[in-house]
Amino acid sequence: MSESTPNLFTPVRVGPYTLRNRMVMAPMTRNRAGEGATVTDLTAQYYAQRASAGLIITEGSQISPQGAGYPGTPGIYSDEQVEAWRKVTDAVHARGGRIFLQLWHVGRISHPDTQEDGGLPVAPSAIAAEGPIATLKGMQPMVTPRALRTDEIPGIVADFARGARAAYRAGFDGVELHGANGYLIDQFLRDGSNHRTDEYGGSVENRARFLDEVTAAVVEVWGGHRVGVRLSPMGAYNSMSDSDPAATFGHAVRMLNRYGLAYLHLTEQIGGDEPRITPLLREAFRGPLIINGGYGRESAEAALAAGEGDLVSFGVGFLANPDLVERFAEDAPLNTPDRETFYMGGERGYVDYPTLQAAHAA
16 A cells, blocks of 8 residues: 555545544434433533544534434534533543534334324325334334425525534534435435425425535535545335435435535445446535445455545444444454343443543453
8 A cells, every 4th residue: 555545544534634543433313302302411521432533423422303203313403402412522622533424304214103293294295105114112113204295395405504603603513404305305316206396396496405405504604624525326215215215315415515525525435336426426526425234344445545535433342342343453353242232221332431541450
């Protein structure tokens, strides 16, 4: 490997920041928020433990009560939530880390028992996702959402802008728009979930309009250089599909170019038999690209060396290894993730994974 070939430990410029490495902690829902959808002191400890990542992207944080989908997820719309998040950003910054907040509206992936007014969740179209969803009353079937009226959409765009301003007050270094995994922005983008006949449906230009308007509103708050967007062009999670992903996401990515974003964050699993769409979108996007999708150290290094992305995000790796950067640097063994504790709440499986230093001292 030549000196000019990037690897996981090479510094990289993202927006106004020079990150100390190219390892990104991916956003992961952990269901540990307390009363009022506020993060806790445990949340601050959890993220601070992982501050050696080049960049941390937080779990999705709903921009309004309507945007909530699951129990125990945090929000970014109240003064109390801002104050709680400030403890997190202070803790990460004290350890020299950088942290972006992920702005989230789940759309149809919710339930009346989760909605503040007990009403139906909203979506581009009245099409239900398949399968059950977790609520405070246990697992329940997904419901058919209410299709948003055209005149309601600007209010949700404004909620994203308010969430962005709240994240700024909370001390974050930037924000990421959650446009992946079958939530509201993704629901508008893909024709499997968007059957609208107004200016937000039909053509790919219309289906991308909501993403465009949300991005513009958030960029107005932060500037494009501190805003990222996450997309999952081939993801089927939450009953998602599109008749022509290359056309849909190719248009979306080219549209995003005009905002001068901090990065584009693509999640697409590696190792499958089908051709991947990430290389096409890599060619279309003019800024830094974060790639995600089951990478380990060797596959991540190979992808960076081949120019497939500029940074690599790791989910479960960072969840189970607060010192993942150091472990990769030393080629040390990794902790085994305890999947039963991913969403159960409390300290177990959250802040109690040992570091190498702790393991050696034991």
